[in-house]
Amino acid sequence: MTSAALAPMSGNSLLSDGGPALGDSEFAAIARIMMAEARIHLPPTKKVLVHSRLSRRLRDNGLKSFKDYIDFAQRDAEELRLLVTALTTNHTHFFRESHHFDHLRDVLMPQLQRDPARAPVRMWSAGCSSGEEVYTLAMTLLGTDRAQSEWMRGRDVRLLATDISEPVVRAAAEGFYAESITEGVPEAYRRAWMVREGAGYRMADTARALVSAKVLNLFGDWPMKQRYDAIFCRNVMIYFDDTAKSELEARLVDMLKPGGFLYIGHSERLIGPAAERMRSRGNTIYQRTDGAS
Ligand SMILES: C[S@@+](CC[C@H](N)C(=O)[O-])C[C@H]1O[C@@H](n2cnc3c(N)ncnc32)[C@H](O)[C@@H]1O
Missing domain, CATH: 1.10.155.10 (Chemotaxis receptor methyltransferase CheR, N-terminal domain)
Structure with a gap:
């Protein structure tokens, strides 16, 4: 946006x-x-x-x-x-802080692909704005061509995208982006997962089918029962005070599967007790190291 x-x-x-x-x-x-x-x-x-x-x-x-x-x-x-x-600020773009998606592709995805139990894959873009983040996630999982997405065939993979602002959630659900907004998308991904429509591109059905976009206040009740392999909560905590940040951090860590990853924004740090349950795995990348809650 x-x-x-x-x-x-x-x-x-x-x-x-x-x-x-x-x-x-x-x-x-x-x-x-x-x-x-x-x-x-x-x-x-x-x-x-x-x-x-x-x-x-x-x-x-x-x-x-x-x-x-x-x-x-x-x-x-x-x-x-x-x-x-x-009064919310919804600035976002595709492949923002791209090292997070490199980590997803190089570290987390091979683990998911090797899983002999073929457990459900769950990821959450918390504070998703207009959806560029969750579709970057989707495209990273799908790879740059259909052969690379084979591992997902028959696999239960779902991406949740939530935000407090209803208009941006609607935009995320629609998955339509003006051409200028898609400029940061590498050509191979654009060719594979975006379909030309008028003055822009719509995310391909395969990508949209992975995504469920919902209005959710991060400080309200969370109806989700499952735990997540990865949570992206980036450039959201900067708007909160320290008390709210540490409360949110603890809830996000609870929502991760053991071993799951939390990705936060470039200017953010974990500041509360939740940090003790996480190990840093790179720049603004944390892995849950304690057991299931
Ligand atoms: C700057 S955008 C970040 C978008 C994306 N995560 C990224 O990094 O590009 C911050 C988003 O957080 C959302 N937000 C702010 N407070 C929130 C709250 N209490 N609950 C849910 N979303 C919130 C805003 O509506 C906004 O869309």
């Missing part, structure tokens, strides 16, 4: 595009809402960004002040959801 509305957060541009001003107390109220709803920490440096992203919500609802908007959002569950969605 690269639209201006979903551009990365930064708080340094000038206020304002006109319209109602955002006072400190209103910003603090919005920050409290984001913390309560998504555990997203909004420091005061995000005030300009909050103003620009929410001004449209005020306009769409015919409201004249941020105070009126906050009162409205607190009474209206749908508007609250739209508020949270407007």
